[in-house]
Structure formats: structure tokens, C-alpha cells
Amino acid sequence: MLHALLLLLLFPLCNGILPVQENEAREARQLNDLWTFVREPSNSIGYGLLHEWFRQDISSFSNATVMPVPSAFNDLQDNSLRDHVGWVWYQRTAFIPSRMSRGRTYIRLDSANYYAKVYVNTIEAGSHFGGHLPFEFDITQHIVFGNENRITVAINNTLSLQSLPQGDSKAIGYEDHVYQRGFMDFFPYSGLLRPARLLFLPKTHISSQSIVADATGTLTFSHSVIGTGFSKVEVTVTDADGEVEYTSDALNGTTKISKVELWWPRNMGKAYLYTLTVRLLSDSSSPIDIIRTKFGFRSITWDNSQILWNGRPFHCQGFGMHEEYDIRGRAFDAVMMTRDLNLFEWTGANCYRTSHYPYSEERMAENDRRGIAVIVETAAVAIRHYSEEIQNLHMDFIRGTIERDRNHPSVFMWSLANEPSSSLKEARPYFDPLVKLAKSLDPTRPITVVIAGGPTTDVVAELLDVICFNRYYGWYSNIGQLFRIEDDIYKEITAWNNKFSRPIIISEYGAEAIPGMHRDPPFAFTEEYQVEVLKEHHKAFDRLRNEKKLAGEMVWVFADFMTVQDTTRVVGNHKGVFTRQREPKMAAHLMRQRYTEKKRRRKDEL
Ligand code: BDP
Numbered sequence: 001m002l003h004a005l006l007l008l009l010l011f012p013l014c015n016g017i018l019p020v021q022e023n024e025a026r027e028a029r030q031l032n033d034l035w036t037f038v039r040e041p042s043n044s045i046g047y048g049l050l051h052e053w054f055r056q057d058i059s060s061f062s063n064a065t066v067m068p069v070p071s072a073f074n075d076l077q078d079n080s081l082r083d084h085v086g087w088v089w090y091q092r093t094a095f096i097p098s099r100m101s102r103g104r105t106y107i108r109l110d111s112a113n114y115y116a117k118v119y120v121n122t123i124e125a126g127s128h129f130g131g132h133l134p135f136e137f138d139i140t141q142h143i144v145f146g147n148e149n150r151i152t153v154a155i156n157n158t159l160s161l162q163s164l165p166q167g168d169s170k171a172i173g174y175e176d177h178v179y180q181r182g183f184m185d186f187f188p189y190s191g192l193l194r195p196a197r198l199l200f201l202p203k204t205h206i207s208s209q210s211i212v213a214d215a216t217g218t219l220t221f222s223h224s225v226i227g228t229g230f231s232k233v234e235v236t237v238t239d240a241d242g243e244v245e246y247t248s249d250a251l252n253g254t255t256k257i258s259k260v261e262l263w264w265p266r267n268m269g270k271a272y273l274y275t276l277t278v279r280l281l282s283d284s285s286s287p288i289d290i291i292r293t294k295f296g297f298r299s300i301t302w303d304n305s306q307i308l309w310n311g312r313p314f315h316c317q318g319f320g321m322h323e324e325y326d327i328r329g330r331a332f333d334a335v336m337m338t339r340d341l342n343l344f345e346w347t348g349a350n351c352y353r354t355s356h357y358p359y360s361e362e363r364m365a366e367n368d369r370r371g372i373a374v375i376v377e378t379a380a381v382a383i384r385h386y387s388e389e390i391q392n393l394h395m396d397f398i399r400g401t402i403e404r405d406r407n408h409p410s411v412f413m414w415s416l417a418n419e420p421s422s423s424l425k426e427a428r429p430y431f432d433p434l435v436k437l438a439k440s441l442d443p444t445r446p447i448t449v450v451i452a453g454g455p456t457t458d459v460v461a462e463l464l465d466v467i468c469f470n471r472y473y474g475w476y477s478n479i480g481q482l483f484r485i486e487d488d489i490y491k492e493i494t495a496w497n498n499k500f501s502r503p504i505i506i507s508e509y510g511a512e513a514i515p516g517m518h519r520d521p522p523f524a525f526t527e528e529y530q531v532e533v534l535k536e537h538h539k540a541f542d543r544l545r546n547e548k549k550l551a552g553e554m555v556w557v558f559a560d561f562m563t564v565q566d567t568t569r570v571v572g573n574h575k576g577v578f579t580r581q582r583e584p585k586m587a588a589h590l591m592r593q594r595y596t597e598k599k600r601r602r603k604d605e606l
Helices: 001-008 099-101 156-163 169-175 334-347 362-370 388-405 425-440 481-500 528-547 585-596
Strands: 029-030 033-037 065-068 087-097 104-111 115-118 123-129 135-138 147-156 196-201 205-211 218-226 232-238 244-248 254-258 274-281 289-296 300-302 307-308 312-314 316-320 349-352 373-377 411-418 447-451 467-470 504-508 552-555
Touching: 001 169, 104 115, 147 169, 205 274, 205 289, 244 254, 307 411, 316 334, 316 373, 316 504, 316 585, 334 349, 334 585, 349 552, 362 373, 388 411, 388 425, 411 425, 411 467, 425 447, 447 504, 481 504, 481 528, 528 552, 528 585
Parallel strands: 316 349, 316 552, 349 373, 373 411, 411 447, 447 467, 467 504, 504 552
Antiparallel strands: 029 196, 033 065, 033 087, 087 147, 104 135, 104 196, 115 123, 115 147, 205 218, 218 254, 232 244, 232 274, 274 289, 300 307, 307 312
């Protein structure tokens, strides 16, 4: 009994979704192509549900068209589709061979914004609330093997705006247009935004995995399994050359690897990855299931002013971002992701924040491979009203985010929200349990919230390991007054330092620059003005960094992005140092110069 309790303490129940794998035991079938698409009228009462459209071939409807998956649907047709709020229906068929009946079939959607109901043939397989996170349903029972099967996904993008922690809930939900928005500016792209797949898994299979590997070489792993049809387990750790470093016959375990190669962020060292292979075997040692996961050994710690990566000061220099592009909106696109990350490396940056939602799983794997340090942010932007309902949803999002991304060595911090009203007294009892939940799910990483209060008013800062905030000196405050910026930002960060002894990251600063707009002397909205605003901040940052008062700096924003229509936005937000098409503005060259320059680094930093 005591032994079981000890094991439970060491290896808390392992929940969460596994990344998709194709190997000896697992198959995955892409459902990425053109799906039949039918839109209901904006804010309809849900005709499709009332009339059970999932029972019908909706391609025969007079307004049926097609929609690529993955893609946002908004920018592919007209303005009523662009601004649609309410139900849309996706449908396609998939032939599922008879041999698949030997195992279990799942449908996995990597992201559906925001509420999705999934039907297989005439049966509801499940529903999911909240975008930007994957979900899967076991559909084995609903399938006719050796036959075409109809898959229908009904998506509603209203509900997120009604009650998710995203924007001003009440004001939004009953409006019939995306013009009515919350307090975030990014366009609410909707649809099946990331890959859709059928997974063919063995009847008995591994369903969840947790890996904690630190700079001492200590590795702790745990797994959950669905089904009991296995007799033996084989766990192997191999290094990057395939040399076996460790083996075990248990699903949960802890060990120490000697002479471990550590995982370092770009500019600090090599992003060294090991592979953990887990096999479930039968009595006769034939493989039943197998998964392989790349992971890295590293420790994130922090003191009263700095974040330490494997014990060494890590100064985060990077960007806030959006994972979005022309035409496809916030959909996953391997071409755009590669361009983004290559450009990111070109600037010499070492970290970014997944503002303001978890990014694609493909990108998370690339961060590990490229050595890009990442703050992963939960989809919780600009919460203005605190309620238990929102808090519960927010907890689900935190769980989903941490359970999806916890095994990535590149993730060094969880951001639980962006710019909530953190000076309201209700913010404290709201965030307190969220921080505790995040800590219980992952005691190894610092927790932050990108807070919106000032050093004297904020009630959430006290709960956090690292303080992050966004400031727009020279833009939203005192536009045009470049001469004030250095002093203003220096004084504010010093005030935060004096009040809270902990690392501080300025998670957004910047100014709009309409690409190609120039003026000398610099004038707001020109590329010159953007450069000057950034430079003035850098003067203060260099002083603060030398005084050990600043742990990181992130420009808002990596690239221009689409927003809703607004008097303050000229076809989108133009604070990007790259254009939306990922061409450099003057500011990109400035950032490249800054982030690649070595001489500014303090002696004790790498
Ligand atoms: C910040 C938000 C960010 C906005 C930015 C801006 O965190 O999402 O895009 O302001 O106004 O407050 O450019």
C-alpha cells in the first residue's frame, strides 16, 4: 500500500494526448484535402443539429461548396463568410479497410476553432470546446469496416466568444458579427485549422506519456496504457547516434544517465536530443505497440532576477508572434512555418512566446530540433470578467496545453493568460488556483501571466515565478515622444524590480510601421519611427541587463498579422518587423544586428 502510494507520488497519473506517430504498430491516415462545406446563416439556431445533417450527404445542399483542411474558412470567399459567426459543417467520406478492425480507430483533430461536434456515420463520436488544442475520439464502434464511412464535423465559432476566456464574453456572444470583438485584436479565424487524421492503433496501446529529464541526467518517465493485452515492457533511451544509454522493463521509472549531453537553446550550445522508445510486448516478445519520443535533458531554474538554463543565465531575446498568414489564416502550413522559423533564426533570436494560444504540434517539434526556447501561452486573452464558469474552462485549457507540450525541452515557461485585468481584486482568487493547478501539473517550469497592471496596482504578479508585461512607450503612451522612452521604460522596470524580487521579461514593446512608408525625421507609422522606438527601448534594456534587472525582451511582433476592422488598424496590425508576407522591414535588420551581436552579453552569460 505504502509502495503504491509512493509510486503515485513519484509518478502522478499520466493524462494527456500523444503526438501522432506512424511506425511498426501505428498507422495514421491524413484527412487533409477538400471537405464538403455548408454554412448556416450567421447566429442561426442550429438548423443542422435540429435536422440532423450528419445523417445526410450535405454535398447535395444548394449552398454546398468545398473547404480545404487545414485552413481557416474566413478568407476564401466573400465578406459574409469572412465575418461568419455560428455553425459551419464539414463532411467527407473515408474508406476504412477491413484489416483495420483488428485494432482501434480514432479520429484526431489537431485544432478546431472553437466548438466542434464530430459524427461518424450517424453517431456522435464526441465534442470539444476551445481551439488550438488537439482532441481524439475512439470511433471503432461506429465504423463499418471495409466500407466508406461518412465523417461530419459541425463547428461553431460563437461559443468561444460567449464564454471562453477570450475577450469580453458577455458583450460579444449575442452580437452577430465578428466586428464586435473582445479586447484582443487578432482576427478570430475559424474552422479546421490544423491537420485532421484517422489513427489506427493496436487494441492495447500507450495513451499518454510524461518525460522529465534534467541537467543532472536524471530521467523520470511515466505512461498510461489502454487495454491489458501485453505481458512485457521494453523501454530504451538512445542518444543522437543511436547508442543505447539505458533500458528498463517498466512503464514508469526514474534513472540517471551518466555523461549526459544537455539541451541548450540557440546561441548557448547544442539542442541535443535523445530518443525514448517504449514497446509493449506479448508473451512471445512480439511487439504490440511502440512509441518513440525525442526529448532533451535540461533544467530551468530562476533566482530573484534571472532565468537560468542548465544553471547559466539565459537572456531571452525574441518576439511575440502569431501563427497566421495570408489567405489560410491561422491554419497550419508547413511552408509558412519553415519560412517563419528560418527567418527567426536569421534574426539571431533565441526565444518566442506562442502569443496568444498554443501553436501547432509540428512547430513544437521544430523548436526542439532548432534550439528555440519557447514560452507556451494558454488561449486566454484579455479576461475582463472573472467567473467560475470561465475559470473552469481556463483550467481545462491549462490542462490541455501542459499535457500536450510538457515533454518538449524547448518549452521553458507556461504563460497562463495575456493581459487579463490583473488590477481587479477578483483577479487574485481567480488566478491563485490556476497557478496552483499549473504547478501541480508541472513543478519543473516557471509560471507566468502576461499581466496588465502596474507595479503598484497589479494583484496577480505576486503569484508568479517570472513577471511578464507588455508596454507601448512611444506608441500607446506618448506617441511621437521618442526622447521619453528610455527613461520611462527604465524607471518602470526598476519599480517592478524594487517591489518584486524575481525575473522580469518585457513580453511586448513596439510600434506600427506600414511597410514601405518612410519619413525623415521619423514619424508615427513609418519604418523609421518603428526603428527609433525599438532603439530607445534597447538603450534602457542594455542598462537594465547589466544591472541584472531584466531577464528578457520580446518585440511585438515578429510579423504583421490580420485583425478585425478597427480605426486603429490599417488592414491588420503592422507592428511586425516582417511584413505579413515575411519580408523584412527596416526593423528586422535592426533586430538582427542586436540579436546577433555578442559584445553586449555579460561575462557570466554565454
Ligand atoms: C497588446 C496585445 C497584443 C496586441 C498589441 C497591439 O497583447 O495582442 O496586438 O497589444 O495593440 O496589448 O498591437
